[in-house]
Structures are given as structure tokens and as C-alpha cells.
Amino acid sequence: MIGSKSPRLVLYVPHKPNSFxxxxxxxxxxxxxxxxTNHWRKIATLLAKICSPDLENWRQFRDSRLLESSAISINPTLCNLESRPWHWIGGKDNQRxxxxxxHxxxxxxxxxxxxxDRRKQLLFTPYPDYRQLDNAVIIEIRRALETGGFYSGT
Structure with missing residues (x-):
């Protein structure tokens, strides 16, 4: 797992980056x-847009605090962490x-x-790519997470 040991959100992807x-x-x-590749910059950007307490400042959040509050996992099992994070599983193949x-x-x-699934803190989306998760979709995801209490206390 890359990132925080007590993340608020873990993004699960099916492949590991270079320098894992x-x-x-x-x-x-x-x-x-x-x-x-640029592919991982896009993943980091989308993760920041979802995790940032303030969507307006997602760039600063990505570059300074993203991996302090979130994590990326390549394992096909949910991380069992004390922080009880949200689990974001992106992509149909990955969801399989x-x-x-x-749930x-x-x-x-x-x-x-x-x-x-707010009770189990699960988020299922298309693969984290701009074409499938444009800004309008990001806003809807943020609304759903906000309803589930994700942004309270950040």
C-alpha cells in the first residue's frame, strides 16, 4: 500500500506503479x-479531487497532503485498518x-x-480516468461521500 497508514480513503487499482x-x-x-506515465498523474489528480477537503485547492492538496490522508492499494482485498477508511474500487475489471x-x-x-454503500463505506466507479470521471461526476461522488460523513473533521 502506498500512502497513509491510517487513510480516510483507499483507492484500489489492479496494477502497481513503477517504484512501488x-x-x-x-x-x-x-x-x-x-x-x-501520465496515467498515474491522472489517477493521483482524481484521487486528490475526491479526497481534498476543498475542491478548489485540489492541486495543492495533491502535491502536499494527498498521501498523508489517503492510500493506493493493488491488493484484491480490502485493507482492514483502524482508521476505518472508505474503499474506492475503480474499474469494472478491478471490481471483479x-x-x-x-454489499x-x-x-x-x-x-x-x-x-x-455508505454503511460499509464502499465506492464503486469506472476506472479513474478523466474521460469516465469528469468534473461533473467528481462533484456527484463528493456529494455522496459528504452525505456519508467523509469530509467532516478534515
Whole structure:
């Protein structure tokens, strides 16, 4: 896992970035972005847009605090952490790896390809890519997380 040991949100992806071992030991968003393709910059950006307490300042949040409050996991099992984080599983293929999960995730009314189970703190979305998670979808995800108490206390 890359990032906080007590994250508020864990993003699960099916593949690991370059420098994974180094990033696991010393989480650094600049290293993640510099040692990988633009694809990972987009993932970090979308993670920041969702996790940032203030959407207006997501860039500053990404570059300074993202990996202090969130994490990225490549494991196909939910992290069992004391912090009781939200779990974001992005992408249909990736979601198949978690088919064992018992949940009651319901699609968002305004965004049918995004589903949330507030009780179990699960978020299911398309793969984290700008084409599938544009700003309008990000706003809807933030509303759902806010209703689930994600931004309180940040």
C-alpha cells in the first residue's frame, strides 16, 4: 500500500506503479508521478479531487497532503485498518477482483455508473480516468461521500 497508514480513503487499482517498493516505504506523490506515465498523474489528480477537503485547492492538496490522508492499494482485498477508511474500487475489471464482497451499493441517481454503500463505506466507479470521471461526476461522488460523513473533521 502506498500512502497513509491510517487513510480516510483507499483507492484500489489492479496494477502497481513503477517504484512501488520505494513508494511503499517512502510515499511521495512527486516520485509516483515522475517515475510513471501520465496515467498515474491522472489517477493521483482524481484521487486528490475526491479526497481534498476543498475542491478548489485540489492541486495543492495533491502535491502536499494527498498521501498523508489517503492510500493506493493493488491488493484484491480490502485493507482492514483502524482508521476505518472508505474503499474506492475503480474499474469494472478491478471490481471483479472484489466480487466476494457482500454489499448494498446503490447507483447514484445522477450517475448510474457510480455506486455507494455508505454503511460499509464502499465506492464503486469506472476506472479513474478523466474521460469516465469528469468534473461533473467528481462533484456527484463528493456529494455522496459528504452525505456519508467523509469530509467532516478534515
Amino acid at each position: 517498493d520505494e513508494l511503499t516505504e517512502r510515499p511521495n506523490i512527486q516520485t509516483l508521478i515522475a517515475n510513471n 477482483r472484489f466480487s466476494y464482497l457482500q 448494498n451499493a446503490l447507483p447514484l441517481e445522477s450517475c448510474e455508473n457510480v455506486a455507494v
